[in-house]
Amino acid sequence: MSTTAASPATPPFVELRDVALAYGATAATLAVERLNLAVADGEFVAVVGPSGCGKSSLMKVVTGLWPPSRGRVTVDGTAVKGPLGIVGMAFQNSVQLPWRTVLDNVMLPLEIVEPHASRLRRERRSYEAKARDLLQLVGLAGYDRQHPWQLSGGMQQRASLCRALIHDPRLLMLDEPFGALDMFTREELWGVLQDLWIARRPTVILVTHDLREAVFLADRVLVMSARPGRIVAEYTVPFPRPRTLETTYLPEFTELTHELRRLIAEARVGVAPEVSS
């Protein structure tokens, strides 16, 4: 029962039309090119592709952190001109503010995004409780008074996931949020993230190198070409929710990950992949 791509009746929540992003002035610096993408409201999309193909750049364009060099980005029906408060983002390297405690790092979005910012002073207690609940959910209970540099890399990533979620964003942008985690913790957090998604139904765009992770979590998996990146294939994942680790042992699951692996291997060497969907 996967949510399929936007039908003409409901306009997509996130839409990229013919987007290009160059970090410099020349075409040689193009990170992404001819990027077209539509994500429906409440859909969970995973983006996979070879390293350096422009996945993080795609995230920056959608969140409004970088203006696209060409093309149009719309979120929730309006053109993206700059960063939006309805977005929660977890960066590839979990950037924490070293002078703040873990709890204060997680609560950072509340100090900026309305309506929380104006309520924070009065309702600090309940917001703190909410932050602690999230920390507990990702297995960081009891670390709220520590400083981020007292945490391991994987723990910092979990804290940064909490920070992305704390203000109940309608759009969740996750750039390899589980990249620094061991397999067991990672699989545990897949479950956590899926539960959160089922409960609140944000729109999620997840960048990952882990194909099993993409297939486990997403409604739809998009495959990007080598740099300059564009989307060369897309798969709808058929497995019903909630998915469990048992799902990952299904032959169809393995088949799909193998197919994705083959496509990315081809994209890496630059062969135009045969698109099947």
Next chain:
Amino acid sequence: MSDLPSVMPPDPDEPLPFEHTEKMSERLRPLLPWLVMGAFLLLWEAVVRLFHIPVFLLPAPSAVAASLIEWAPQIRDNALATLATTVAGFALAIVFGVAGGVTIGSSATLYAAFYPLLIGFNAVPKVAIVPILVVWFGIGAVPAILTAFLISFFPILVNVATGIATVEPELKDVLRALGASNRQIVAKVGLPRAMPYFFASLKVAITVAFVGSIMSETVASNVGIGSLMMTASARFEVPLVFAGLVVTAVMGILLYLVAEAIEKRVVGWAMRGHR
């Protein structure tokens, strides 16, 4: 012996073998500055006595100490006056240095526009400004306060500006992604990030503030340690001149320690626990 289990939990009180020498030098470390200073004074005293150096050229530490005691009330009053002037100038420097540093550091345009001017301004020897200040404000505390301010303002401004201007783009992006305004970014990332720079500059600024106020007192005041030293040297009271130097050094060290203590409390995070 043979009854003991093969793996023992380490006894926390028992130092590991290689820690032994480390422990010794660690215990000695707080004493080291005093030992060095004592040795220095002894050497000084010995040299003066051995070579019969006349007191008006180089007084022995004992002579300086005697002079300190003899002139204690005058030294105290003038030292307090100098301390007040220095702290006043220093406080002004903090206010304007931080305000200027935040302004310049948070805008690349302003940074580019003002930096050369500030460098040029800082290159002007402050001793050349004192006569101008006297023309404007007359003899007294005001030129001394302003000299202390002018000389200590620059390191604070530059450090705060640098701290804010060099915030990692990744840190900014965390806030920008949430739709934070420039002001919010400066308040939540720029200022905290600049704090270690700010405190580093305070330690420099407080010592040069003393240089400024005393320099100004020697030419443009009749109170303060600087003025006292000028009077003493005019009367060939060389031990008293040295006593003035000693008192200045002690005040400098004390204020430095205050700045350092505040720094440790406020920006402990920057040391990541390696205090």
